Amino acid sequence: MKNLPEVPAERALRVIGGRWKLHVLWHLLEHRRRLSELQRLIPGITQKVLIQQLRELEAHGVVSREVFAEVPPRVEYEATPLGLTLRPLLESLCSWGRQHAQARGAR
Amino acid sequence: MKNLPEVPAERALRVIGGRWKLHVLWHLLEHRRRLSELQRLIPGITQKVLIQQLRELEAHGVVSREVFAEVPPRVEYEATPLGLTLRPLLESLCSWGRQHAQARGAR
DNA sequence: CCGTATCCTATCGGATACTG
DNA sequence: CAGTATCCGATAGGATACGG
Numbered sequence: 724m725k726n727l728p729e730v731p732a733e734r735a736l737r738v739i740g741g742r743w744k745l746h747v748l749w750h751l752l753e754h755r756r757r758l759s760e761l762q763r764l765i766p767g768i769t770q771k772v773l774i775q776q777l778r779e780l781e782a783h784g785v786v787s788r789e790v791f792a793e794v795p796p797r798v799e800y801e802a803t804p805l806g807l808t809l810r811p812l813l814e815s816l817c818s819w820g821r822q823h824a825q826a827r828g829a830r
Numbered sequence: 831m832k833n834l835p836e837v838p839a840e841r842a843l844r845v846i847g848g849r850w851k852l853h854v855l856w857h858l859l860e861h862r863r864r865l866s867e868l869q870r871l872i873p874g875i876t877q878k879v880l881i882q883q884l885r886e887l888e889a890h891g892v893v894s895r896e897v898f899a900e901v902p903p904r905v906e907y908e909a910t911p912l913g914l915t916l917r918p919l920l921e922s923l924c925s926w927g928r929q930h931a932q933a934r935g936a937r
Numbered sequence: 938c939c940g941t942a943t944c945c946t947a948t949c950g951g952a953t954a955c956t957g
Numbered sequence: 958c959a960g961t962a963t964c965c966g967a968t969a970g971g972a973t974a975c976g977g
Contacts, residue, residue, distance in 0.1 A: 726936055731927030732852050732920055734886065738930065740847060742970065744915065745839050758939060772970060774940065784934050795938050796977090805933050813839055815922050820838030823845065826912050827891050829833055849950065865959060879950060881960065902958050903957085941976075948969085956961075 727783070732752070738783045743768050743776050745813065747800070751786060752810055754802035785809060831889050844921070845890045850875050850883050852920065855909070859917055860892060862908035892916060 727734045747763045750756055762773055766803060777800055780786035785806030791797040800822070802809075834841045846852060853872045857863055858872055869880055887893035893911030897906070898904040909916075 727931075729931070729936075730852070732923040733923070733927070735923040735927035736843070736847060736852070740843060745837070745843070753860060761909070769971060770940080771847070771942095771972090775970075782937075784930070784937070789958090790939095796940095798939060805930065809927065811900050812910060812926050815919050816839040816842040819919050820840070820842035822915065823841060823891070823912065824834075824838060829836075830889075830891070876951060876953090877960080878952090878962095882950080897959095903960095905959060939977085941974105943974085944972085946969100946971080949967090950965105951967100952963100952965085954962085954964105957959090 738780075738785060739809065739813070741776050741779060744780060745773065745816075747773070747776055747780065748785070748809060750804070751800055751802045752807065752813070754798045755789075758798050758800070761800065771808065780806070831886075834890070845887075845892060846916065846920070848883050848886060850879065851887060852923075854880070854883055854887065855892070855913070855916060855920065858907055858909045859914065859920070862896075862906050865907070867903050868907065887913070 727737050735740075739748065743765060746768075747761060750761060750764050758773070758777075759771075761777075762768065762770060765773065777786060777788070781788055785803055786800055787803050789799050789801070791799070834844050849900065850872060853875075854868060857868060857871050865877075865880070865884075868884075869875065869877055872880065875883075884893060884895070888895055892910055893907055894910050896906045896908070898906070
């Protein structure tokens with residue numbers, strides 16, 4: 724898998740910058756969740772893409788994956804300690820986005 | 831030009847999420863600059879792409895463009911008031927990226 | 938339930954050449 | 958100096974089908 728940029732801000736963007744990563748992170752920052760749960764919580768995402776996004780978040784150290792040897796199979800994802808540090812950043816993004824929408828409407 | 835997402839955090843990412851936008855913004859947050867100046871400050875970017883990125887930043891209301899009727903032509907770009915509000919966000923990104931690099935090395 | 942394998946499309950951004 | 962016009966390759970991600 725390709726390495727992250729060295730410029731810090733770009734690295735941050737690369738980690739959170741996928742099509743659905745904010746959604747995934749948001750839900751995992753609340754608490755650990757199963758795959759099927761995430762898929763239900765994020766309407767419009769396909770299973771394949773959801774797993775892709777999770778794998779990337781995992782590769783970047785912000786999400787971890789735990790497999791339970793059960794029948795039927797159960798897999799849970801959760802934010803790592805490093806992942807948890809994203810919360811204030813996501814909140815800043817959110818608040819800036821709101822401010823922008825306020826200032827510019829739908830554009 | 832396509833409208834921004836309504837989910838605030840995604841909207842923010844869309845505005846700053848181009849390949850060179852962080853670089854461009856960074857330089858324009860210092861002070862207004864000419865096109866040629868930006869191109870010199872951002873090695874590796876082509877003129878076409880630089881202009882593309884600037885046009886998008888303009889369309890999203892964070893950068894403005896001023897043309898001076900001179901010979902040779904002079905055009906200057908600067909951060910709008912809305913664009914200036916990005917500074918703390920960019921700093922947060924930068925600091926999280928550093929923290930991430932610290933925790934994970936080159937990965 | 939969870940995951941992989943194909944296939945396919947749209948979009949982005951890089952290379953290059955040309956114009957007022 | 959600033960900008961436009963083409964062309965083009967890489968890639969992200971969506972649709973769908975199948976497998977443990």
